[in-house]
Amino acid sequence: MKRPVVIGLTGSIGMGKSKVASKFRHLGIPVFDADAAVRTVQEPGGLALPAIEKAFPGTTGKAGVDRAKLGAAVFGDPKALKTLERIVHPLVGRLQQQFRRRYRSRKAIVLDIPLLLEGDGWKGVDLIAVASAPFHVQRARVLARPGMTEAKFLNVLKHQMPDSEKRKIADIVIETGRGRLLTFRTVKAIARVAKGTGG
Structure with a gap:
């Protein structure tokens, strides 16, 4: 039995990565949420x-x-x-x-990892998908979050690879600032290809 195609999903803060992950789930592809895993090891x-x-x-x-x-x-x-x-x-x-x-018997799985490219997590994936949006969209999304400030936003960016670099490395870029329909179409195309080559 072949192993599943592993899609590495990443993107800087405010790029819509979580919404992209939810679209993969909607299409029946299991998603590992690294942020949720962090919360799990830090909860009571x-x-x-x-x-x-x-x-x-x-x-x-x-x-x-x-x-x-x-x-x-x-x-x-x-x-x-x-x-x-x-x-x-x-x-x-x-x-x-x-x-x-x-989920080793599935045709495809998604690893939703914010710092996929900053560390060596990318070595364990078959396809790198980067969620991306224009800076003004990213900034507006982030500053709308409760408790977020410009200083915190810029500090997070300092520890993340620039979006322009991520786009160069990506096997595919998922645009999240040009409407939900385009985003969903891209996710569907990735899922279709992954399911066709895995399993």
């Missing part, structure tokens, strides 16, 4: 809690990780961010492997 009883509390005292409690406190602890501190990544990433990787095993 989560595997990351002891190590996070040890590295960043006072940032966890009965409700799991206090995202505001942890965010403040790593904001603008590359060393602290690296420490957090060393704790969380291996645990998320374990959840991803469980997902791959669970």
Whole structure:
């Protein structure tokens, strides 16, 4: 039995990646959500809690990780961010492997990973799909989020590969700033090709 075609879905903050992922789900393709996996390991009883509390005292409690406190602890501190990544990433990787095993009989799966191209996650995929939109659309989407500021937005961008670079690396670019119909048509085309070559 062949393994499924693995679609690596990525895109910078505010590029509509989550909406693209939901369209893949709508078409019956299983999606691994790396952000959701991070939340899982940080919620009450989560595997990351002891190590996070040890590295960043006072940032966890009965409700799991206090995202505001942890965010403040790593904001603008590359060393602290690296420490957090060393704790969380291996645990998320374990959840991803469980997902791959669970859906190994499918023709295609999607790995929704924000930092797919910044790390080495791209090595484990067959097709790189990048969600992209014009900067003014991206900025408006991000600043509409509760608690988001221009400074936070720019700080996130500093840690992400520029959209222009991602577009160059991508096997396919999914435009999310030109209407939902175009986005859905592109996703359907990717799903059709992936299902035809997998399994």
